[in-house]
Amino acid sequence: MFSVSPSFCANCGVVVKLSKLTLSRTFFLTVRNSIDDYCPNLMRGIDYLKNPQFNKGLAFTMQERQALGIQGLIAANYKTVEEQIAICQFSVDRYKDPLNKYLYLTELQDNNERLFYELLATDVQKFLPIVYTPIVGLACQRFGLVYRRPRGLFITIQDKGRVASVLRNWPVQNVRAIVVTDGERILGLGDLGAYGMGIPVGKLTLYTALAGVPPAYCLPITLDVGTNTQHLLEDPMYIGIRRKRARGEEFDSFIEEFMRACVKKYGQDVLIQFEDFALANATRLLAKYQKHYCTFNDDIQGTASVIVAGVIAATRVTKRKISDNVYLFLGAGSAGVGIANLLVDAMKEEGVKPDESRKKIYLFDVDGLLAKKRKEKVPIHAKHFAKDMEPTKNFEEFVVKVKATCLIGVSTVPNTFTPTILKQMAKNIDRPMIFALSNPTHKSECTAQAAYDHTEGRCIFASGSPFPPVKFGGKKYYTGQGNNSYVYPGIALGVLASFAHHAPDPLFLVAAKTLASNVSDEDLKIGRIYPSLGDIKCLSVKIAAAVMEEVYKLKLASLYPKPKDCFEYVLDYIYNSSYQCYAPELKDYPPEESGIKVKSIKEMIDMYKAKNKKK
Numbered sequence: 001m002f003s004v005s006p007s008f009c010a011n012c013g014v015v016v017k018l019s020k021l022t023l024s025r026t027f028f029l030t031v032r033n034s035i036d037d038y039c040p041n042l043m044r045g046i047d048y049l050k051n052p053q054f055n056k057g058l059a060f061t062m063q064e065r066q067a068l069g070i071q072g073l074i075a076a077n078y079k080t081v082e083e084q085i086a087i088c089q090f091s092v093d094r095y096k097d098p099l100n101k102y103l104y105l106t107e108l109q110d111n112n113e114r115l116f117y118e119l120l121a122t123d124v125q126k127f128l129p130i131v132y133t134p135i136v137g138l139a140c141q142r143f144g145l146v147y148r149r150p151r152g153l154f155i156t157i158q159d160k161g162r163v164a165s166v167l168r169n170w171p172v173q174n175v176r177a178i179v180v181t182d183g184e185r186i187l188g189l190g191d192l193g194a195y196g197m198g199i200p201v202g203k204l205t206l207y208t209a210l211a212g213v214p215p216a217y218c219l220p221i222t223l224d225v226g227t228n229t230q231h232l233l234e235d236p237m238y239i240g241i242r243r244k245r246a247r248g249e250e251f252d253s254f255i256e257e258f259m260r261a262c263v264k265k266y267g268q269d270v271l272i273q274f275e276d277f278a279l280a281n282a283t284r285l286l287a288k289y290q291k292h293y294c295t296f297n298d299d300i301q302g303t304a305s306v307i308v309a310g311v312i313a314a315t316r317v318t319k320r321k322i323s324d325n326v327y328l329f330l331g332a333g334s335a336g337v338g339i340a341n342l343l344v345d346a347m348k349e350e351g352v353k354p355d356e357s358r359k360k361i362y363l364f365d366v367d368g369l370l371a372k373k374r375k376e377k378v379p380i381h382a383k384h385f386a387k388d389m390e391p392t393k394n395f396e397e398f399v400v401k402v403k404a405t406c407l408i409g410v411s412t413v414p415n416t417f418t419p420t421i422l423k424q425m426a427k428n429i430d431r432p433m434i435f436a437l438s439n440p441t442h443k444s445e446c447t448a449q450a451a452y453d454h455t456e457g458r459c460i461f462a463s464g465s466p467f468p469p470v471k472f473g474g475k476k477y478y479t480g481q482g483n484n485s486y487v488y489p490g491i492a493l494g495v496l497a498s499f500a501h502h503a504p505d506p507l508f509l510v511a512a513k514t515l516a517s518n519v520s521d522e523d524l525k526i527g528r529i530y531p532s533l534g535d536i537k538c539l540s541v542k543i544a545a546a547v548m549e550e551v552y553k554l555k556l557a558s559l560y561p562k563p564k565d566c567f568e569y570v571l572d573y574i575y576n577s578s579y580q581c582y583a584p585e586l587k588d589y590p591p592e593e594s595g596i597k598v599k600s601i602k603e604m605i606d607m608y609k610a611k612n613k614k615k
């Protein structure tokens with residue numbers, strides 16, 4: 001903590017008084033951003049209401065209303081943030097259609113950013129499925145309907161040659177993290193083109209909600225290179241350019257221009273997270289840019305990290321080492337091969353050589369087992385996992401043949417882990433591991449309940465999207481969410497806090513180990529191989545601190561000297577979503593009161609519900 005008084009406005013050169021405020025470094029950075037981008041000397045009172053970074057709704061005190069000149073522009077009543085949260089929770093609950101819940105939260109984010117993040121923090125378990133998978137998938141499919149206020153930047157293939165100038169239109173100057181998609185493989189929903197914007201927006205919302213990355217640092221981008229989905233090209237609501245996808249040189253040179261423009265505008269340490277690109281481009285672009293930019297592919301590396309974490313945590317239940325398992329994948333794309341590669345790295349730490357560990361990993365794609373002799377080509381990114389075995393397309397038989405102990409579904413095809421397959425897994429081993437990772441929920445390879453039902457309740461289960469608790473043998477189990485959201489926000493935070501200029505694979509293994517070490521015995525007892533989402537922010541800070549240590553070890557940091565205590569440093573760095581005070585000099589006034597005395601958010605919601613019922 002340190003005092004800042006006074007500060008200097010980069011826009012107009014006028015000294016801005018932030019006196020008498022002791023500001024955390026985070027707040028300082030946030031305020032600086034705000035000053036740079038929204039010079040208070042240019043802001044009129046109404047702008048405090050219109051700008052989601054500043055807006056507090058009825059939580060503006062009378063002193064603030066007078067000081068900012070907004071008295072009368074909002075209703076007279078004062079509401080505490082707790083009351084506002086209660087109203088929001090009540091409102092979300094009133095919507096039955098999940099898309100309306102999504103819309104409500106999006107509008108809140110667009111109107112009052114701090115309240116939005118405060119609300120999310122009250123119940124991550126409840127709100128995550130709305131702003132993220134599965135409902136974000138639905139929102140993407142209906143994005144023409146959902147799209148209202150601009151959020152995120154669209155750069156189209158028609159902007160080729162002018163990408164830098166489009167990037168300049170983004171109103172915030174010191175962006176530090178970009179999540180970019182081209183919309184070709186949105187969750188397991190296929191090519192949604194420009195409708196894919198929901199994904200970078202949702203992913204970056206989690207940067208802030210789960211890891212406290214200041215929202216002003218975050219820029220969601222959709223590279224609109226067309227779509228091959230015919231019904232979208234014919235959809236009158238479609239918001240993207242109407243053409244088939246750019247491929248080959250046209251696509252590659254566009255991406256190249258985009259990457260260079262990002263670094264030119266935001267510096268060499270701007271973090272660029274690739275999200276939901278289709279297989280061929282995802283693997284190729286990662287290989288091309290990984291060593292030259294601060295970039296990672298979440299579907300490949302983030303997913304690998306979270307699943308390896310789950311496998312490590314499960315060793316405490318199964319009493320088998322990572323290398324004691326036989327891994328069988330349904331799906332050999334970005335996620336599948338990413339996980340397989342990181343499993344090999346994890347087994348190396350158990351003293352198993354890569355050639356040996358690869359023998360324990362089998363992958364299937366649409367054309368069956370990745371076998372050297374099969375007539376269909378084995379994709380280049382997965383060649384090292386191809387087996388000297390007879391080709392087969394019979395997954396069910398193969399589960400028996402290799403006595404699989406861990407099934408990993410990343411195929412986008414629902415219900416492919418059939419009852420027969422699950423029963424066989426229970427015959428293969430006492431505690432089979434079942435990862436049904438395809439998103440959103442209706443794409444999952446099996447449900448949590450089916451996994452328990454067909455393995456006599458002996459499985460260890462995780463899914464990409466959340467499932468309700470499982471009932472089996474008179475007990476309730478709370479299965480975990482094997483989703484990259486457990487790690488990518490924390491990894492990004494560590495990379496940003498250390499000003500790393502690369503984000504290589506070892507960071508993802510470190511994150512996996514940190515995540516696994518935070519799974520408690522209680523978690524394992526109730527069937528979860530991941531920690532409760534209630535502690536996710538603290539977990540992200542731990543992951544970020546561990547990532548920072550690794551960044552320094554690998555000499556990738558640009559922040560020197562290295563902080564003495566990375567955990568403390570990260571804590572000090574993160575965004576505080578509490579409302580800020582805009583009239584500090586009047587701080588001594590008696591506190592505002594809303595007039596209704598209620599004790600808790602729950603009590604307030606009950607009150608609203610009771611009133612609503614009467615009507």
Ligand SMILES: NC(=O)C1=CN([C@@H]2O[C@H](COP(=O)(O)OP(=O)(O)OC[C@H]3O[C@@H](n4cnc5c(N)ncnc54)[C@H](OP(=O)(O)O)[C@@H]3O)[C@@H](O)[C@H]2O)C=CC1
Nearest residue numbers: 187188279331332333334335365366411438439464483484
């Ligand atoms: N839980 C999580 O955190 C994450 C989940 N995912 C989910 O995993 C799924 C896959 O993602 P990703 O790997 O990026 O996608 P890709 O398109 O890269 O890979 C999909 C793979 O599945 C294979 N496949 C498709 N249909 C079948 C089938 N009927 N039988 C066997 N294999 C099949 C494809 O084979 P082919 O190439 O031959 O067509 C390909 O190998 C998505 O649903 C996504 O939402 C992804 C990332 C993170």
Ligand SMILES: CC(=O)C(=O)O
Nearest residue numbers: 187276299439483484
């Ligand atoms: C979770 C995720 O990144 C995906 O399904 O693509």
Ligand SMILES: [Mg+2]
Nearest residue numbers: 187275276299
């Ligand atoms: Mg993804």
